[in-house]
Amino acid sequence: MSPGEDGPVLVHAAHAEEWDGVLGTLHGLIAVCDTAIIFYFLAINSGYLVLILLALAELVRRLRRVSFVGYEDAAASPFTPPISVIMPAYNEAAGITEAVRAMLLLHYPVFEVIVVDDGSTDGTLDALTDAFDLAEVEHVVPEDVPMRGEVTSLHLPRGGPVPLVVARKENGGKADALNVGINLARYPLVCMVDADSILDSQSLLAVAKPFSDDPLRVVAAGGVVGIANGCTVEAGRVVDVHVPTDLLGRAQVVEYLRGFFLGRTGWSKVGGLLIIAGAFGLFRRDVVVAVGGMDPDCIGEDAELVVRLHRHLREQGRRHRDYRVVFVTEPISWSEAPSTLRVLARQRRRWQRGLTEILLKHRRMIGNPRYGRVGLVALPFYVLFELLAPLVELAGLVLVPLGVLIGAVDPGFLWRFLLAAYAYAVIVGLVSVAVEEYAYHRFSQWRDVWGVLVGTIVENVGYRQITGWWRLRGMWDALHRAPQVWGSMTRSGFGPPQRGRKGGDRL
């Protein structure tokens, strides 16, 4: 070979070596990513399983004590702390009357219902005025927490002892409406509910119990939120619980059961509860006022308030054992879950955006020992398994097949692993169903049990992946600060007894 011919060959060889190096690095990187994704999948489901087992321990404890829980005494006692129920409403004309009527019939010694009409344009106030014979009165609204939209009018029922107040304000969003309600509240406990929430008659007694039993430490309590789709509703009460017949509804029932009921019960048990659903939560008014009320700039205002309460109390020097944020398993509030993919997509984008905003806003707490279990366990869990879950799951959908293509992952191993991993996730769902069946067995018919079993499979295969994409978009919305879109709410309202009520477009 002549020296003239050596040059191109050497260059070619060098290029090939360089290419091999790049390929090798890529190969290694994808292999590492795939391994990480595999371990992530195991860790997330194991995390849920641990929370479910913690919840089971708590449920066993509570069930053994149910006969001396003391609701009858609380219902009859003049010393049971009175509650102001705050119901923000925006374009709720279809169902507001029945919802308020049902609220006023709750079983509790002393409470008032404050409806805050957030500038509705569909005649929400007119519906209430007709139903409760409201009269406009002059008003003074204390500014204990900041308000953005001005209260334009205040309305009270004529002549009767009905404990109802209706405030009309300029549109400012749900958090702002809640702040108006907090300012108008006369009682030491404020219960925040959605206008479409259906509460069981004993809900207030149950959710207020921790405040009566441990008044110096309990600052907030949340209750179980169930899915009303498919249930029989009579006079504003769920009288017969069923699982929706559609797959979307079934998957959401399992998701609520695993994540929202058992997951939160588990977190409450270890003192790391971060989310109390806006659909049903009870707070000490003085503590809410001390932290400045709801944050109108945050979409997930309900969860943000709880995180801020933790932050405030810890920064005040209170330790884990000095205060409690409790999840109560007994009471139940029912809400309509989205029954179409379009509405579900909007809801999940909003939820994930809210979560991202909260975690960004309170990032200083994450992994910070100053905030105890909340900072060291709960928040890192939420970052890893709630915030990043859609990112990792969707990355897995791209990287794992890529790994197979370039030979970084053994296909024989992969298909077995994927099957095992999804089977594990289904097992976690089944454990949730088993725990519910043991503890409360709310589903009345065998076909409901079948429906929920189908739901455990659909939730893991299909539902999670679809919602993962929407959640990813929600994260993106938060990161580039897209304008907040509150959207419209379409409801069928609380009409006469109905079976299989169509899920509303709750956002």
Added chain:
Amino acid sequence: MIHLGFVTQALLFLPGLGLVLSLLITGTRLVRTYRQGRRRRLAAPVRAVLLELLCAPEDEQSELLDRIAPADKRTWKALEPTVAAMLGKVSGRARTALVLLYERRGSPADAVARLRSRSAARRGRAAQVLGRLRHRPATESLCRLLDDRDREVRLTAARALGHIGDPVAVPHLLESLHGKRTVPPAVVTAALTSLGPDAVPRVAAGLGDPAPLVRAVAIEVLGVTGAITRTPDIVRALWEGPETEVRIRAARALGRLGMPDGLEPLLAGLRPGQPVTLRTVAAGALGNLGAVAATGPLKEVLGDADPHVAGTAARALLRLGPAGEAALREAAVGRSDPRAAAQARAALAEAAVGSTRRVPVEVVL
């Protein structure tokens, strides 16, 4: 990295586990349905007799009790929840009959024995039963349970003592407010209140307790039970007490008692410089007192910087009758103090529609 063999084994194990869980869910449901049916069948014949017992005249009760009480253990277990539910709903002769039924079954003695159980749930259930039966001989045992290591058991014991109504429990209930194992003030207050007038002297003894919380609860109970003879002690607590919590309870109690001696200390509690919560409660209590002499001071605070004090004062004026209403009307048209005018107009507007937003108990947690 995970071994292929492990994954393969997991793949075989997990479907099996899924099947076991599905069978567990189905099995749990089947067993429950069967048990419910069996209980219904067992209880059905006795339930009819039970309903007869509730409506029976006194002389026929004994015969009916003879028919129900000897029921075997399984039948009683099926029937007991119904009896317990009824016990909370009926009174008079029907209630006495149900208590007799429990006694013939030996339930009170069993419950007293279970108060010493190692299981907190059993102790709690036993305390609940004894309270429901108002079983006086159990008072002493229940008083011991106020120091139980389990919080919920302590609460149940306190409630049970309230139901039983034996004034002997008063010092124990007051003592349970402080120390390592406590009972919340609201539960103790409710229990003490339900003991009735016989307990007043022992409750009043709590006014001299060194623990502020004990004094606060004693004052609250005396206010609720209408112990007007204790007004001077409560007045002293409001004047001299250094603890805000005690003073708040004293102000509330004076409002409830409605004695003229309460006027001066309540007016003092309303003055600027006092804690806001005390001022708010004092304003509400002055309204309850109904003394026209409070009109001026209440009118003065209509323009107070704190809207809660001002709002409560406005509604208190409404309760003072024509003099208070006249003061509100005057303030409503006054131009010197827009804040006071707004509060007065709001209170008058509420009164005009007959829906005053009065805080009925002037509560603080």
